[in-house]
Amino acid sequence: MLAASATQYMEKAGAHITVSDLTMAYGDFVIQRDLNFTVNHGDIFIIMGGSGCGKTTLLKNLIGLKIPSKGDVWFDNINFWKSPEQQQEEIKRRFGVLFQGGALWSSLTLAENVGLPLEEYTDLGPAEIREVVSFKLALVGLAGYEEFYPSEMSGGMRKRGSLARAIALDPEILFFDEPSAGLDPPSSRRMDELILEIRDSLKTTIVVVTHELDSILRIGNNSVFLDAETRTMIASGDPKQLRESSPEPGVRDFLGGHARE
Amino acid sequence: MDIIHDSRLEFHNPDERTLDIVLAADWHLRDGIVAIEYVEQQLSAYPGITTIRIRENRITHWDTSLPVFITRLLAFCDKTGLALETSGLPDGVQKLLNMARSIPAATLTSRTNAAQGFFEQIGNMTLLMAHGMPQTMRFIGEIIMSFVRLATGKAQFRPGDLLLLIQQVGPNALPIVSLVSFLVGLILAYMGAAQLERVGVQIYITDLVSIGMVREIGALMTGIIMAGRTGAAFAAELGTMQVNEEIDAYKTLGISTVDFLVMPRILALVMMIPLLTLYAGLVGTLAGMVIGITVFDITLFEYWQQTLRALELKQFWVGIFKGTVYGIVIAVSGCLRGIQCGRSAQAVGEATTSAVVTSIVYIVLTASAMTIVFYKLDI
Ligand SMILES: Nc1ncnc2c1ncn2[C@@H]1O[C@H](COP(=O)(O)OP(=O)(O)OP(=O)(O)O)[C@@H](O)[C@H]1O
Ligand SMILES: [Mg+2]
Numbered sequence: 001m002l003a004a005s006a007t008q009y010m011e012k013a014g015a016h017i018t019v020s021d022l023t024m025a026y027g028d029f030v031i032q033r034d035l036n037f038t039v040n041h042g043d044i045f046i047i048m049g050g051s052g053c054g055k056t057t058l059l060k061n062l063i064g065l066k067i068p069s070k071g072d073v074w075f076d077n078i079n080f081w082k083s084p085e086q087q088q089e090e091i092k093r094r095f096g097v098l099f100q101g102g103a104l105w106s107s108l109t110l111a112e113n114v115g116l117p118l119e120e121y122t123d124l125g126p127a128e129i130r131e132v133v134s135f136k137l138a139l140v141g142l143a144g145y146e147e148f149y150p151s152e153m154s155g156g157m158r159k160r161g162s163l164a165r166a167i168a169l170d171p172e173i174l175f176f177d178e179p180s181a182g183l184d185p186p187s188s189r190r191m192d193e194l195i196l197e198i199r200d201s202l203k204t205t206i207v208v209v210t211h212e213l214d215s216i217l218r219i220g221n222n223s224v225f226l227d228a229e230t231r232t233m234i235a236s237g238d239p240k241q242l243r244e245s246s247p248e249p250g251v252r253d254f255l256g257g258h259a260r261e
Numbered sequence: 262m263d264i265i266h267d268s269r270l271e272f273h274n275p276d277e278r279t280l281d282i283v284l285a286a287d288w289h290l291r292d293g294i295v296a297i298e299y300v301e302q303q304l305s306a307y308p309g310i311t312t313i314r315i316r317e318n319r320i321t322h323w324d325t326s327l328p329v330f331i332t333r334l335l336a337f338c339d340k341t342g343l344a345l346e347t348s349g350l351p352d353g354v355q356k357l358l359n360m361a362r363s364i365p366a367a368t369l370t371s372r373t374n375a376a377q378g379f380f381e382q383i384g385n386m387t388l389l390m391a392h393g394m395p396q397t398m399r400f401i402g403e404i405i406m407s408f409v410r411l412a413t414g415k416a417q418f419r420p421g422d423l424l425l426l427i428q429q430v431g432p433n434a435l436p437i438v439s440l441v442s443f444l445v446g447l448i449l450a451y452m453g454a455a456q457l458e459r460v461g462v463q464i465y466i467t468d469l470v471s472i473g474m475v476r477e478i479g480a481l482m483t484g485i486i487m488a489g490r491t492g493a494a495f496a497a498e499l500g501t502m503q504v505n506e507e508i509d510a511y512k513t514l515g516i517s518t519v520d521f522l523v524m525p526r527i528l529a530l531v532m533m534i535p536l537l538t539l540y541a542g543l544v545g546t547l548a549g550m551v552i553g554i555t556v557f558d559i560t561l562f563e564y565w566q567q568t569l570r571a572l573e574l575k576q577f578w579v580g581i582f583k584g585t586v587y588g589i590v591i592a593v594s595g596c597l598r599g600i601q602c603g604r605s606a607q608a609v610g611e612a613t614t615s616a617v618v619t620s621i622v623y624i625v626l627t628a629s630a631m632t633i634v635f636y637k638l639d640i
Contacts, residue, residue: 106605144367201353
């Protein structure tokens with residue numbers, strides 16, 4: 001018999017996502033080459049780098065929207081791009097994604113947006129879906145906005161709404177593209193807390209694209225730094241350590257290592 | 262009463278005033294959310310219970326279905342006045358619940374997007390039309406002002422855009438215009454000849470096809486093709502710009518959207534549609550000639566002579582005039598619907614549909630009006 005609360009999960013350890021020799025390009029235009037990194041189970045993994053260095057593009061390669069021009073992406077021990085389409089679909093169903101622009105469906109209300117994944121992939125009835133939706137909306141601080149259409153909400157609200165949609169199915173891996181961009185500081189801190197909370201309670205692996213310095217240091221325990229000039233990664237590891245001791249001055253600078261001390 | 266069970270809940274009664282709930286097993290969203298009825302049954306089996314305790318748990322896996330169940334339980338205890346002690350919940354659940362409760366729900370004047378009743382719909386449509394009319398008039402007024410500015414060289418637009426639009430509206434439409442007018446000319450020739458042959462005057466299919474195509478049908482067909490092709494494109498382009506706040510961006514810069522976006526579109530279509538109309542008429546006439554020569558044994562020379570006799574210059578002018586009027590109608594409807602578009606993907610679809618429907622309705626109206634006027638004026 002398992003003991004009470006302490007081991008409510010069989011905690012998985014080890015690599016969850018493995019990226020090897022990944023090169024990505026739009027046509028002939030190479031964005032990043034030779035990326036190698038590992039995201040472990042339960043990591044909050046930060047993808048950072050200057051604007052336009054290819055963070056969103058990397059995310060699209062990870063979630064199966066864009067085929068890498070070279071290299072592999074592994075989930076546990078399945079090579080995503082080498083698997084049959086059927087299996088790719090199954091893997092993708094374990095993801096939750098928050099897009100940079102929110103991407104709420106404009107013809108559906110907020111509640112319908114969050115409820116759609118539940119409708120499609122669970123057997124819950126309409127009343128149960130409503131309850132789950134309300135709970136998720138309460139988590140992101142949008143309780144009471146169920147009947148709003150995306151066009152009637154502010155940019156930050158849309159962002160939080162799409163976060164609620166991303167976590168609707170309690171996915172195994174969450175991908176967030178700039179979750180706190182466009183939020184006020186308290187909301188942004190709350191977003192960070194929520195991300196930490198989701199990881200701690202549901203043991204979700206979370207990949208976050210962000211360049212909010214506070215956020216990076218508060219939530220990240222592992223990271224990769226993409227450089228726009230050399231078109232490859234120039235650092236990886238715990239952001240707090242990189243800030244102190246990365247050999248790359250650019251990385252230390254980005255993480256505020258000079259200014260603060 | 263039969264007591265039903267769910268493997269996820271176990272009940273104990275340490276004393277007659279307390280109900281202990283032990284959470285167990287796997288909690289998966291896909292298995293549904295545990296019904297509150299299980300708890301109710303226990304309570305009715307043991308009246309006198311005042312406290313529910315979640316003291317410990319033997320959960321092996323949980324997801325959102327657990328906090329949602331606890332939310333249910335909280336609401337239930339609130340309603341029935343029972344005390345609930347939740348010290349035995351897994352830490353994470355407690356934290357998620359706190360998080361969900363930390364921001365109170367917005368209390369908004371009850372918003373429901375209830376379906377509209379029949380009369381409500383009619384009422385709304387009437388209001389929309391009543392409000393739409395002045396808006397349409399203002400839009401047309403703005404367009405006229407914009408053309409005045411264009412004439413005085415004060416209009417703000419990029420000539421490069423105009424060239425691109427001309428290319429899209431004119432040359433790119435040639436294949437579909439050729440195809441449709443050739444087929445229509447062909448059908449006209451066949452239908453006409455079948456009748457005329459009976460009285461032995463099949464040579465007059467020349468008149469029928471050439472006058473019909475050049476004066477009426479060329480313009481009408483071009484109008485309908487352009488409504489579906491270009492009017493829809495205008496509405497979709499401007500509508501999408503509305504959705505992406507691009508229109509707002511022009512407005513804040515102080516750039517007139519009518520000058521910058523609408524006027525070039527109207528200009529492009531009004532410049533191209535006379536040529537397309539003329540072209541459609543000629544292709545239709547050519548189709549008639551092909552049929553006349555190959556099927557009805559008219560010689561090329563005969564056909565050519567008869568066509569020259571039949572076609573007066575004024576037929577061309579009437580056709581081109583009509584085509585131009587249709588062009589204005591199409592461009593204005595397309596741009597108007599695009600600018601009026603709402604801010605969702607669905608609204609873009611509605612704007613596009615509405616642009617095509619409006620264009621075709623006004624094409625038919627103006628076509629009838631012009632036919633009557635020309636008849637009265639004996640043109
Ligand atoms: N669809 C596309 N076609 C061609 N190039 C593209 C496309 N999308 C992005 N790019 C290019 O790829 C590069 C990386 O873009 P990406 O959106 O990944 O940047 P990013 O790191 O997410 O930037 P930001 O922080 O501003 O969101 C940019 O140089 C961009 O111009
Ligand atoms: Mg990006």
